[in-house]
Amino acid sequence: xxxxxxxxxxxxxxxxxxxxxxxxxxxxxxxxxxxxxxxxxxxxxxxxxxxxxxxxxxxxxxxxxxxxxxxxxxxxxxxxxxxxxxxxxxxxxxxxxxxxxxxxxxxxxxxxxxxxxxxxxxxxxxxxxxxxxxxxxxxxxxxxxxxxxxxxxxxxxxxxxxxxxxxxxxxxxxxxxxxxxxxxxxxxxxxxxxxxxxxxxxxxxxxxxxxxxxxxxxxxxxxxxxxxxxxxxxxxxxxxxxxxxxxxxxxxxxxxxxxxxxxxxxxxxxxxxxxxxxxxxxxxxxxxxxxxxxxxxxxxxxxxxxxxxxxxxxxxxxxxxxxxxxxxxxxxxxxxxxx
Ligand code: PHE
Numbered sequence: 001x002x003x004x005x006x007x008x009x010x011x012x013x014x015x016x017x018x019x020x021x022x023x024x025x026x027x028x029x030x031x032x033x034x035x036x037x038x039x040x041x042x043x044x045x046x047x048x049x050x051x052x053x054x055x056x057x058x059x060x061x062x063x064x065x066x067x068x069x070x071x072x073x074x075x076x077x078x079x080x081x082x083x084x085x086x087x088x089x090x091x092x093x094x095x096x097x098x099x100x101x102x103x104x105x106x107x108x109x110x111x112x113x114x115x116x117x118x119x120x121x122x123x124x125x126x127x128x129x130x131x132x133x134x135x136x137x138x139x140x141x142x143x144x145x146x147x148x149x150x151x152x153x154x155x156x157x158x159x160x161x162x163x164x165x166x167x168x169x170x171x172x173x174x175x176x177x178x179x180x181x182x183x184x185x186x187x188x189x190x191x192x193x194x195x196x197x198x199x200x201x202x203x204x205x206x207x208x209x210x211x212x213x214x215x216x217x218x219x220x221x222x223x224x225x226x227x228x229x230x231x232x233x234x235x236x237x238x239x240x241x242x243x244x245x246x247x248x249x250x251x252x253x254x255x256x257x258x259x260x261x262x263x264x265x266x267x268x269x270x271x272x273x274x275x276x277x278x279x280x281x282x283x284x285x286x287x288x289x290x291x292x293x294x295x296x297x298x299x300x301x302x303x304x305x306x307x308x309x310x311x312x313x314x315x316x317x318x319x320x321x322x323x324x325x326x327x328x329x330x331x332x333x334x335x336x337x338x339x
Contacts, residue, residue, distance in 0.1 A: 003055075006036065007062045014069045020077050027070055037063055104332025108211060108320055111308040112194050115213050118237045119192045122230065124215065127191040129177040131198070132159060135167035137176035141287045142255040157198050157208075170198035173301055174214035175255060178280070181216060182288035187295050189218040194304070204316050211304035218280065218290065218297035224258070227277060227298035235264055235274070239311060247271055256299055257281045264310075272310065275302035 010030055017023045030037050040059055044052050116126060129137070139151055150156065150172060159168040177193035193214040202208055217226065228248065236244045245265035253259045256278025263271035277300035282292035305317050312331060314320070319327055 003058045003062060006040075007065060010036075010062075010066050011069050014066070014073050017073055017077065020074070020081065023070070023074055023077055030066060031063075031070075037066065103335065104328050105335050106320075106328065107308050107312055107314070107331045107333070108304055110333045111304055111311070112211065112213070114238060115234075115302075115304070115307075116192065116194060118234055119213075119215065122233065124190050124192045127177050127181050127193045128195065129171070129174070129180050129193065131171060131196050132168055133171035133176050134162075135169055137179045138169050138171050138173075141179040141284065142175055143281050143283045143287070144254045148254065155200055157200055172199050173197050174212040175299070175301060177214055178216045178255070178284070178299055179288060182218065182285070182290055187218040187220070187290060187297075189216060189297070191216050204318065207305075207317055207321060209321075210317075213302050213304060215277075215300045215302075216280070216297060217299075218285070218295050220295060222279075222296045222298055224279060224298065227279070227300070230298075231262060231275070231277065231300060235262075238307065239264070251276060251278070253278055255281050255284045262300075266310065274306055274310070275300055277301070 013026060017026055027035075029035055032038065037059070040055075041063075044056055044059070047055060120126075139148070144151060156172050157170040159170065161167050174193045174195050174197060177191070177195070181189060181191050181193075193216075195211065195213075196209055197212050198209050199206070200208060215230070217230070228246075232244075232246050235246055236242050247263040247265070248260040249263065251259040251261040253276060259276065259278035261273050262275045262277060263273050266272045277298065280297035280299050285292040285295060285297065305320055308314065308320075309317065314331060
């Protein structure tokens, strides 16, 4: 076929293309790697210089005409496509918009974030541990004697032992994260451990699953004054009351000595207990290979539900877990209004 025939035939075919898919097929058939024009171009290399010059010039003219025709046809096809779609689709601009429900942040998530934020600014980093915990981390390493009441079946959820036959529990507090951290890191340590905790209990002030945030500081000169200052600062920032009064009452935990329970003076009317704390017991430091003659530490553990209920006036703990969308809409936080 001579050059002019090829050109006419191709241009005719382009005219007849009926869809964008056919268009692409034809483009490949002509200009693709093995397209008719491409092959002719390749053949040029085998010709004498004189023929190459003549044929080359002619071929370029053909290629230009074909490319131009292809572009034009594509444009026409796209226009036709759009016209067809516009004719087919109808749009009722009088329809009211669909209702759009924006979710809310659960108050517990928000309070957890607030607490992490405040402690974060004091230089604490977040540490984590598993919800299914070995008895060793939850009790033994924390200096609980074997007969301690917290170990009883009706207080603690026990699980069948794991592969290594270690007794397993659902952790009853976030304190096992203290042990995990001290076994992994050398002092100075300054961590908080927020997370879920479990106890076999259910009434207006107890649910079998609840949340705590644990704090642990270990360093060479850590003393009870640091503990007091840290918790005072936290409570005043969290409850947004720079004059909030705190009271440290003597308490008992196997893993701290001395231990204290902390109350806050609430609404000018009563002392309310919000957390437990103390200086890390020397036995606990020793269990983690930390020399109690060199290092001291303080620790605290706080119920997230408890401080959330106080701050936002939520009366019944069980409401947190009922998943009532009306409650969540009322007590939840706008995700876009987050700091
Ligand atoms: N783990 C204790 C509890 O759950 C709280 C606590 C933590 C007390 C750290 C002292 C130090 O009640």
